[in-house]
Amino acid sequence: MEDRLILMGVIGKPHGVRGQLRVHCYGEDPEVLAEHVLADAKGRRFTLEWAHDNVAWIDELSNGAQRRIADRDDAARLTNVELFLPRSALPEAEEEEFYLADLIGLDAHDESGKVIGKVGNVLDYGAGASLELSPGGRLIPFTKASVPQVRVADGYVVVTPPLEVDAKEAGE
Structure with missing residues (x-):
């Protein structure tokens, strides 16, 4: 089976003025999002660090560089961006379970x-x-x-x- 991308979350509205964003996780464990490099539908790559609850700092990875989203305007441009992981990054399903x-x-x-x-x-x-x-x-x-x-x-x-x-x- 090819390594298809799995929708794991979506970026919501900015939280505050310093670039934090709400992130809605579709998986059981939100920590999975912080443990991997995520991609969007356009191929952009991101990492996130949970600040609290469903609020995170997000870094965009581009050409080997990492840029923290640090203001509300940059954060607002990411609203509704879907976050994907390759299927291979997810744990194997238990017996009689599946994705x-x-x-x-x-x-x-x-x-x-x-x-x-x-x-x-x-x-x-x-x-x-x-x-x-x-x-x-x-x-x-x-x-x-x-x-x-x-x-x-x-x-x-x-x-x-x-x-x-x-x-x-x-x-x-």
Whole structure:
């Protein structure tokens, strides 16, 4: 599996006038963000040092140099920047656990074992994750009822779409 980037947090609003920023961590342990070099979608690289709670000092790394974000205006320009880590930087998942990003690219089987597509994306807008199957963009709620088996090591998930999804796809 290629070393894809995993969204681990997002920079929020400036905190104070000396360049500190709020950082929202999407992982279980915010310290992970301080232990690694982070990247944004444009390829810029950052390190952070937690000041307190969800507030951090951020340094931008460029051409071998490290520059601390030291004023509110520079900090404000980083608001809403997403912070990524390579998948290889994250610890291995425990037995019967997995990262949602590891589902992308897995085959999707129906209950009989027939391949019905691939997991093209995992979407989560706050009300629970959904698997987007390709081709076609079919959305399957990521629940135990709709995805009863996840076999990352074997390269597939078993999908049993809810009746509402099947009826909608059939045009009923």
